[in-house]
Amino acid sequence: MPFETVAAQPPQEPSSGHRDLTALPKAHLHLHFTGSMRHGTLLELAERDGISLPDALVTEWPPTLSAADEKGWFRFQRLYDVARSVLRTEADVRRLVHEAAEDDQRDGGRWLEIQVDPSGYAAKFGGITAFTDLVLDAVAEASRDVGIGMAVVIAANRTRHPLDARTLARLAAQYADRGVVGFGLSNDERRGRTADFAPAFRIAERAGLLLAPHGGELLGPDSVRTCVEELHADRLGHGVRVAEDPALLDRVVEKGIALELCPVSNVALGVYSDLTSVPLPELMAAGAQIALGADDPLLFGSRLGAQYATMRAAHELTDEQLASLARSSIHASRADDATKAGLLTEIDAWLGRMPG
Structure with a gap:
């Protein structure tokens, strides 16, 4: 059955002469599991279990980050691992998923594909299969309660052995008709050889x-070229630097490979110096299919919503251009055709309203 869309909140038109971006229907295709946690939830769960958090996750939050070198990425990964450690019960997992759905709905999200590596949680939750069952049940529950469509992308970790990725690909294939819609590969792309993960991606590809x-x-x-040629990518997690190779960009556009752009995290990690340097206009002008994502809000x-707002401000995007980005996010999602059609109609309705 197709997901039935609902209004996130009664639209509150701003007085800026622009339409309200929180009322713009959109799909969220790049959101990591632990990284979706609310900061307040992190603090509450850590206090409950007496977990000492680093200042970067408490008094200095959000942390100052950089991935310009291995040391910077290690610090980022360490903070992520600390945050993951507060998830200790089934109720914690359900709360995280429910709150992620609520936050997306508040920002105009109507469809969410949340990405998770079950092996990172297996030890506490009875193995990768048991944890996947829990996440999928939590996703189904949150989708019903909050009123947005949701699905799961299982992702392997490129810092682990490619054989581990094959195990996760088989797991994803096992759940291909039960809420898992995709297979990914995350962590520091400078680590390991991306092509070594091709056998895992063939398993996922055969499962559709x-x-x-x-x-x-x-x-x-x-890196983009390897993902396209060796892994047969349908979407690229980030992919933003394809703008540096116009011929490759044309190929990505021709193949219909969507880019999951996360501009705020690009700047935070030092990929670009500021938001105006993120090459969104160039990618849009080339005809790229783009879905803005938050990556790791925690x-x-x-x-x-902030991804759309910051790109509007940094590049002076019109409401028509922002609506085009929202449409791209819907087209690039794994929502069913009826759901997509309904959301696209909602976007047209958003554009039909007078700006504030």
């Missing part, structure tokens, strides 16, 4: 799953 590896953020166009302090 969307293929969405990270690439083209910390590394340049060569670490970057910025959720889905």
Whole structure:
């Protein structure tokens, strides 16, 4: 059955002469599981269990981050691992998923594909299969309660052995008709050889799953090329630096490979110096299919709606251009055709309203 869309909140038109971005229907295709946690939830769960958090996650939040070198990425990963450690019960997992759905709905999100590596939680939750069952049940529950469509992308970790990725690909294939819609590859793209993960992606491809590896953020166009040629990517996690190779960009556009752009995290990690340097206009002008995403709001302090707002301000985007980005996010999602059609109609309705 198609997901039935609902209004996130009664639209409150701003007085800026622009339409309200929180009322713009959109899909969120790049959101990591632990990284979706609310900061307040992190503090509450840590206090409950007596977990000492680093200042970067308490008094200095959101943390100052950089991934310009291995040390910077290690600090980022360490903070992520600390945050993951507060998830200790089934109720914690359900709360995280429910709150992620609420936050997206508040920002105009109507469809969410949340990305998770079950192996990172298996030890506490009875193994990768048991944890996947829990996440999928939590996703189904949150989708019903909050009123947005939701699905799961299972992602392997490129810092682990490619054989581990094959195990996760088989797991994803097992759940291909039960809420898992895609298979990804995350963590520092400078680590390991991306091509070594091709056998895992072939498993997912045979199961009909969307293929969405990270690439083209910390590394340049060569990383994108490998994801396209070796992993047969349908979407690219980030992919923003494909703008540095016009011929490759044309190829990505021709193949209909969507880019999951996360501008705030790009700047936070030092990929670009500021938001005006993120090459969104160039990518849009080339005809790229783009879905803006928040990546890890817990670490970057910025959720889905802020990606649209910051790009509007940085590049003086019109409401028509923002609506085009929202349409791209819907087209690039794994929502069913009826759901997509309904959301696209909602976007047209948003554009039909007078701006404030």
